[in-house]
Amino acid sequence: MNTVTPSQYLPESSSDTTRMTRHFRAEKFDFWSFFFSGLTGLATLFILGILATILLNIIVNGWNGLSWHFVSTIPKKDFFDIHTTGVLPMIVGTAFRVIVMTIFVIPVGVITAIYLTEYAANTSVITRIIRAAVNNLAGVPSIVFGLFGLGFFINFVGKNMDKLLHNASAVWGQPALIWASLTLAVMTLPVVIVATEESLKAIPPGLREASLALGATKLETILKIVLPQALPGIMTGGILAVSRAAGEVAPILFTGVAYYMASLPSHLSDQFMDLGYHVFVLSTQSPNIEQTRPILYATVLVLLMLTFALNIVAILIRARVRKKLRALQ
């Protein structure tokens, strides 16, 4: 290495005194900069601390209750006994409702976002109304979605389906997995719409122009150029929706969840048991709180693990899509 020192650049005539004046001043201790970097660091630590406390508490207390028997057993109606109880129907029910919700919310959310970004004029009244509606939808309390699901899906859609298809005997006009899933889909719609819109907006306009200038229609451009690029962003929206929906209880209270079912749900019109709701049941309905506590902790742990697993699956799929796209970049 041939190091070049600054002095080599200076003209030979420059004396030592002029060189001295070119030194930078020594850095001063900046109290406010120190203070604020410390403050932001502490705030972050505080949040991490809360998360760690919750997780550790659940894992430490719930770990012993976990067993293959626990996660693979359909319990008897008296599910407060640690030795005979299990959570298989709740795992199946929660997973089932989240998957059905995803199947509904992704297409509707993505199509809405495509309309808003690609078709609707940004300044039109309709676009503004839709955007305002989406934002307000995100702020509605989840119990209100539950009541909406009961009123609209069960009492209106379901009852009318029964009138038309089943001679008014109650098949669809009662709480069911499909109505719980649809209610959750309505609730998570804003998440998917916003995430999709963001990813669509991030695609360079030049790509759309290039496609249109080659004689592609708008639809061809969206399907072949825009959507493949936006896929990872859309999936992020899906992941957020799954995370939000997996733990929600209020929207499914009146629309599909059951206190107890002797068998697993097998049809969209079945009711189902649910991990989140089961946690509520265990903590409020137990005849012996001390005896139920280990079951409660284990159930919460299973709920966390299930949410985590659903997320991991979605994240892995997204990683694959990203990798495919990145291979081309």
Next chain:
Amino acid sequence: MAEIVLSKIEPQNTSTAPANAVPPFIEIEKVSLFYSASQALKNINLSLGEKIVTAFIGPSGCGKSTLLRCLNRMNDLIDNVRIDGSIKIGGHNIYAKDVDVIELRKRVGMVFQKSNPFPKSIYENVAYGLRLHGVTAKSDLDARIEESLRGAALWDEVKDRLHSSALGLSGGQQQRLCIARAIAIKPEVILMDEPASALDPIATARIEDLILDLKKEFTIVIVTHNMQQAARISDHTAFFYMGELIEFGATAKIFTNPSQKRTEDYVTGRFG
């Protein structure tokens, strides 16, 4: 890069024949364009010849790109644009009600300022337009893609990596790929919006070489900020200022003996 012969990029047209000596292929008549309330083009009348290079020059915001984008109706994509007058290409008014914009854009291709290859392979970039227009058989695609890449002087550089990403190419190669993509669907006209403005001098020279080659088959309209480039590659030059066409004529005349003071000031670099 050694094969670039300098003489090739010297002024092409030294004759002073007026523009209308070539039979007009694109006829722009009384075209005015408004963005909401502001007028971007003011009553433009211009006839462009077939299979020659016409350059649009002028300072930023003079309307030259806007007029270029009228020729394949890319301005349709912008809200609140109103266009008056008529533009005929090959005798047909492209703003007539029964004109299929898709068909128009197939016949009038475009190369943009910023090279914009799709994030797909080199092969798929060229295949995209072909597939849109019904070329689907593998053997046809292969043949047309090779032909287009050769036409864009890119074949030798990419023939061994047709299936790797187009985004791995250099800026100049990407722009030539965009040209290959445009000529693959065999348009009659190619519009170029400052195609070399983001490229280094060597890549620019190759694009200019290519343009001179392409004019044997295509009618080329190019917008450029680079005076030397307009002088080197174009046969006719139109000078725009503030949405108006100031002067139009043979390139040699515009650059050596313009009839308007403003043209002279601009081409000699006194403003703009």
